[in-house]
Amino acid sequence: MDAPPIGDVFGELLRDAYAVRTGIGPRPLAGGRVPRPVIEIIERDDGLINGAPADQYLSEPDDWQPHDHRALRLVRGAVLDIGAGAGRIAIELQRRGTAVTGLDISAGAIEIARRRGLRDTVRCTVDEYARAPARYDTFLLLGNNLALLESRERAPEFLAALAALARPGARIIAQGTDPYGTTDPVHVSYHERNRARGRLGGQLRLRLRYRLLATDWFDYLVCSVAELESLLAGTGWRLISIDDADRPYYLAVMELTN
Amino acid sequence: MDAPPIGDVFGELLRDAYAVRTGIGPRPLAGGRVPRPVIEIIERDDGLINGAPADQYLSEPDDWQPHDHRALRLVRGAVLDIGAGAGRIAIELQRRGTAVTGLDISAGAIEIARRRGLRDTVRCTVDEYARAPARYDTFLLLGNNLALLESRERAPEFLAALAALARPGARIIAQGTDPYGTTDPVHVSYHERNRARGRLGGQLRLRLRYRLLATDWFDYLVCSVAELESLLAGTGWRLISIDDADRPYYLAVMELTN
Numbered sequence: 478m479d480a481p482p483i484g485d486v487f488g489e490l491l492r493d494a495y496a497v498r499t500g501i502g503p504r505p506l507a508g509g510r511v512p513r514p515v516i517e518i519i520e521r522d523d524g525l526i527n528g529a530p531a532d533q534y535l536s537e538p539d540d541w542q543p544h545d546h547r548a549l550r551l552v553r554g555a556v557l558d559i560g561a562g563a564g565r566i567a568i569e570l571q572r573r574g575t576a577v578t579g580l581d582i583s584a585g586a587i588e589i590a591r592r593r594g595l596r597d598t599v600r601c602t603v604d605e606y607a608r609a610p611a612r613y614d615t616f617l618l619l620g621n622n623l624a625l626l627e628s629r630e631r632a633p634e635f636l637a638a639l640a641a642l643a644r645p646g647a648r649i650i651a652q653g654t655d656p657y658g659t660t661d662p663v664h665v666s667y668h669e670r671n672r673a674r675g676r677l678g679g680q681l682r683l684r685l686r687y688r689l690l691a692t693d694w695f696d697y698l699v700c701s702v703a704e705l706e707s708l709l710a711g712t713g714w715r716l717i718s719i720d721d722a723d724r725p726y727y728l729a730v731m732e733l734t735n
Numbered sequence: 736m737d738a739p740p741i742g743d744v745f746g747e748l749l750r751d752a753y754a755v756r757t758g759i760g761p762r763p764l765a766g767g768r769v770p771r772p773v774i775e776i777i778e779r780d781d782g783l784i785n786g787a788p789a790d791q792y793l794s795e796p797d798d799w800q801p802h803d804h805r806a807l808r809l810v811r812g813a814v815l816d817i818g819a820g821a822g823r824i825a826i827e828l829q830r831r832g833t834a835v836t837g838l839d840i841s842a843g844a845i846e847i848a849r850r851r852g853l854r855d856t857v858r859c860t861v862d863e864y865a866r867a868p869a870r871y872d873t874f875l876l877l878g879n880n881l882a883l884l885e886s887r888e889r890a891p892e893f894l895a896a897l898a899a900l901a902r903p904g905a906r907i908i909a910q911g912t913d914p915y916g917t918t919d920p921v922h923v924s925y926h927e928r929n930r931a932r933g934r935l936g937g938q939l940r941l942r943l944r945y946r947l948l949a950t951d952w953f954d955y956l957v958c959s960v961a962e963l964e965s966l967l968a969g970t971g972w973r974l975i976s977i978d979d980a981d982r983p984y985y986l987a988v989m990e991l992t993n
Contacts, residue, residue, distance in 0.1 A: 514788060518776060518786055524947050526739075528776055528786030688921065689782050
């Protein structure tokens with residue numbers, strides 16, 4: 478088979494998941510009649526392939542994990558929700574009267590977030606947005622979006638973009654996952670292989686697929702709290718609290734110190 | 736990436752789905768702690784990739800589609816359940832006091848079916864089993880297993896193996912899906928491409944993937960009732976009824992005429 482064409486995998490996935498959930502728009506059908514669940518397919522560069530139901534991106538607060546609710550209690554001031562997707566978090570903040578902007582690189586994700594009622598959206602990377610005049614008090618990286626730090630090389634750039642968008646005393650509220658609690662040999666040997674290549678153990682190399690489309694391969698950093706602290710060194714961001722009540726998931730709060 | 740290693744994808748998938756459902760055996764975990772849903776990944780040779788929750792293979796009668804129940808009302812005598820998987824259908828027949836053998840080529844599937852209580856199992860192809868002395872009154876091809884006919888070339892061999900295993904007046908009860916109700920251009924153009932290559936429109940070329948493993952590519956025949964009738968010509972099997980109340984799914988009953 479040829480390499481699959483590159484496209485807005487996440488947007489297509491959310492559009493279909495939204496159609497299945499709401500009945501609005503054409504739904505993916507089995508046999509032309511029966512709605513089929515929308516599954517996000519995640520390939521790792523060691524050949525591991527996993528599927529995950531996409532409906533989670535549209536879940537309502539009653540179905541969220543407890544740490545999502547605790548994260549929102551830490552929000553203050555104007556919020557930039559980074560990797561906002563279909564607006565799961567941002568729409569809830571907006572409903573509560575918080576000033577919130579949803580940022581995503583996926584055109585399809587932004588379209589669905591707006592269709593679901595999110596008013597303030599921006600489709601670009603944080604680097605591009607850092608050249609805009611907008612300023613924020615809180616940056617949200619929920620739904621495992623701490624992984625958007627990508628790598629030792631990328632993390633300082635990403636954090637510098639947030640610093641450029643920050644009001645004094647701004648905070649990042651990020652949800653991460655400690656990758657090292659597993660004993661699964663498939664994952665343990667992947668971590669070792671990564672380290673042998675000079676990468677962080679949980680620096681996953683992934684691509685997403687949905688139907689005929691794929692993304693390019695990208696780094697997705699599943700890091701421990703200790704690794705996060707080392708990545709923050711020299712960035713101006715300081716770790717001020719960790720909430721790991723829902724291990725292996727954790728919430729990290731970082732504040733700008735300068 | 737290299738081609739993934741070939742292995743018992745279906746067996747691994749069922750083993751994990753069984754562990755998630757029952758808590759017996761090691762479960763696939765996210766972050767080493769959180770059970771994750773087991774998803775079967777299906778690749779088609781045009782690059783289409785889909786995921787389907789594997790838990791359906793372990794579903795209890797209350798969760799079945801109506802046509803599964805109607806199929807079991809058509810059963811008579813000794814039953815060979817072909818592509819029995821984790822024993823969803825065969826275990827229910829056994830519970831009802833029917834003499835039933837579960838046949839599957841997957842060692843892992845047979846292991847799980849036996850662990851769930853299915854007593855009479857055989858791990859081989861129908862061709863291999865046709866050399867055994869066993870004889871049956873009913874052959875079941877449920878859960879879309881009519882697709883095991885594969886192709887114009889393979890169907891007569893497959894049906895000859897069942898004829899060799901048949902008692903006089905034996906019947907096949909098969910569940911198929913009419914592929915031609917769709918207007919999805921991805922599927923319509925795939926059907927056209929197949930026909931241009933001399934294949935039946937719904938003669939899917941698939942492979943399954945789960946975690947690190949893949950199957951070889953195989954043909955999986957999603958055919959209309961008219962196509963099924965043409966495949967039966969000269970095989971000794973005659974179509975005696977079609978139940979298409981759950982379109983696009985249908986139940987076909989075939990009887991041996993000689």
